């Protein structure tokens with residue numbers, strides 16, 4: 072029998088840890104602190120059903136047909152208007168509608184990344200981004216934005232692009248301060264590097280007013296915007312991830328390139344979901360629900376931190392995040408292996424994400440990511456008590 076062709080070599084480069092913690096959500100009785108999920112209780116089910124029905128009835132030709140590759144014009148215009156501010160003048164030509172931020176990341180890899188190319192990435196980095204670029208087997212330069220000795224031009228020089236999550240990064244929950252935002256934009260301009268601003272958590276500020284977006288800082292008043300930032304937004308965290316709607320905002324030549332890549336990926340994003348998203352913004356539904364979501368998640372963050380103070384303070388160090396969905400905790404004992412802790416945690420009925428999956432080289436074994444948005448306070452407290460037991464059991 073002739074051998075069937077082998078699978079592509081990059082598949083050998085994936086890890087079991089990711090598969091384990093993604094599957095763990097299904098175990099009965101388990102408290103899942105490992106994902107990055109919104110609580111389904113925040114979804115406005117009746118209003119969304121109404122929007123869906125009206126979308127099909129009033130816009131059948133748009134919602135049941137293929138849409139233009141770039142997205143329905145009304146939604147592109149709405150996003151352009153929603154994000155234009157100060158010197159940032161956006162038109163439809165700056166906007167591509169995509170199937171969630173994930174697709175924006177994948178398409179950017181497709182149009183910029185050569186095989187073995189170089190990415191300068193905020194570190195640690197979002198697992199989904201690392202996964203989507205894996206087939207091109209990139210080499211990573213790590214940007215540790217909290218360090219004092221940060222030389223951004225040196226890090227960005229000769230990279231095919233730089234990747235950042237300035238608002239409440241996944242996994243660390245950190246907020247990049249305004250002075251570093253300015254420095255990121257300056258370094259991108261100085262080195263001629265495209266700069267991805269991945270912003271799923273930009274509406275989830277719990278303690279203060281939002282900091283300026285990189286794309287706004289990089290705008291020079293030109294119409295349409297033509298700077299180096301590739302901004303990615305999504306409805307997943309503020310409205311509903313099941314819509315699978317996101318947007319890329321960038322210079323028109325980048326939007327054109329991404330649209331060419333999107334055409335071969337999926338022709339277009341669901342017209343029904345695009346129309347529902349348009350109407351959720353246009354009717355004010357998304358903006359009306361946001362204060363309730365923020366209030367709920369702020370309470371949960373505080374409950375999680377209180378439980379961590381009670382149960383984990385001799386075992387881990389962490390910073391209080393001022394938004395987003397995650398607390399990043401680093402073991403006091405440098406020899407603690409959080410890949411092993413994830414397994415022991417599962418035996419104790421709790422799931423966390425180990426730091427190795429957020430490191431392109433898989434070397435960081437000392438930290439964990441804990442989610443606080445999915446579970447109510449009593450479950451968060453019980454989950455942290457279980458995690459403390461599991462950590463002590465590793466002794």
Ligand SMILES: Cc1ncc(COP(=O)(O)O)c(C=O)c1O
Pocket residue numbers: 107170171172173174197199236240241269270271304305306307312316317
């Ligand atoms: C940093 C970051 N970027 C992008 C995404 C992708 O989100 P979606 O594809 O649901 O829009 C996520 C989802 O968790 C994320 O945390």
